[in-house]
Amino acid sequence: MANVGVLGAGSWGTALSLLLHDNGHQVTVWSISEEEVKMLSEKREYEAKLPGVKLPRELVFTSNLEEALTGRDFLVLAVPSPFTRETARKMSPYIKEGQIIVDVAKGIEETTLMTLSQQIEQEIPQADVAVLSGPSHAEEVGRGLPTTCVIGAKTEKTAKYLQSMFISxxxxxxxxxxxxxxxLGGSLKNVIALAAGIADGMGYGDNTKAALITRGIAEIARLGVKMGGKIETFTGLSGIGDLIVTCASVHSRNRKAGYLMGQGKTMEEAMKEVNMVVEGVYSAKAAAKLAEKYQVSMPIVEQVNKVLFEGKNPAEAVDELMLREVKSEH
Structure with missing residues (x-):
């Protein structure tokens, strides 16, 4: 049995806390919101985000960061990507040398173009930072539906240790x-999912969705390989696997936000209605900047940015994608 601290009591942090508890581990969950801690401690259900998922009494919820971090075998960082750096900075004084931290959020920092693990390593250089990603909506993990993910770590020892902690x-x-x-796969797929949602909102069909998924993974892989990622990763769980589920699932907040924009709502109106952090909106500008930096063609990402931040009509964006200069597929 491991003693685990989970940072972030949103839907994903809560679902993983339940998974780890069911695997026999002792789990303490931290939230910055005392109100959220009180609600979860008393109701034992996150009705707004994981309705019907009952949380056992053994799960401990706290707003005391030191309590959540001290004496843990490993830590799970599950705060939304815009808050990763700030949270890591607050964690750093309590983190011992070699402490394993597995980040489970997805995003790229717009100002620095750093991934989340890079941000964590910058703020907590003494930590052993790993990542967990894949096609894994919290709503299904919380209900115990079969799910498959991948853990990335610098050493095989850390990877296998975390694998043994999470697998069930x-x-x-x-x-x-x-x-x-x-x-990169986990972050950039959210931008493509916005495009897929926009297409759904405009009433386009399965052909359109399949095209966006296929050409989307081509864009992600082009950039990822140029940056040093492995092509096999983008054809795997955290690449095409995560992209498919995020573009197609009713649970996808990125697809839902895109759907609302496809129906005519502004980006701000869509984010407000989704009422959760829409990671793709935060990653879109970073993706465009990376494409420019590495001189990689990413036309879907480019058009998503124009719809999000320049007020471009989605129908015009589709026209530009369809009527671009003809070319070979590979």
Whole structure:
């Protein structure tokens, strides 16, 4: 049995806390919100985000950061990506040398173009930072539906240790050393999912969705390989696997935000209605900047940015994508 601290009591942090508890571990969950801690401690259900998922009494919730971090075998960082750096900075004084931290959020920092693990390492250089990613909506993990993910770590020892902590009969875990590729796949697919949602909102069909997924993974892989990721990663769970589920699932907040924009709402109106952090909006500008920096063609990402931040009509964006200069597929 391991003693685990989970930072972030949103839907994903809560679902993983339940998974780890069911695996026999002692789990303490931290939230910055005392109100959220009180609600979860008393109701034992996150009705707004994980309705119907009952949380056992053994799960401890706290707003005391030191309590959540002290004496833990490993830590799970599950705060939304815009708050990763700030949270890591607050954690650093309590983190011992070699402390394993597995980041489970997805995003790229717009100002620095750093992945989340890079941000954590910058703020907590003494930590052993790993990542977990894949097609894994919290709503299904919380209900115990079969799910498969991949853990990326710098050493095989850390990867195998975390694999043994998370794996269960309903949560199969693979390992990889390609941390960068895993993070890029997990972050950039949210931008493509916004495009897929916009297409759904405009009433386009399955052909359109399949095209966006296929050409989307081509864009992600082009950039990822140029940056040093492995092509196998982008054809795997954290690449095409995560992209498919995020573009197609009713649970996808990025697809839902895109859907609302496809129906005519502004980006701000869509984010307000989704009422959760829409990671793709935060990653879109970073993706465009990376494409420019590495001189990689990413036309879907480019058009998503124009719809999000320049007020471009989605129908015009589709026209530009369809009527671009003809070319070979590969």
């Amino acid at each position: 009969r309903v949560f199969r875990v693979y390992i990889s050393h390609d941390i960068l590729g895993i993070e």
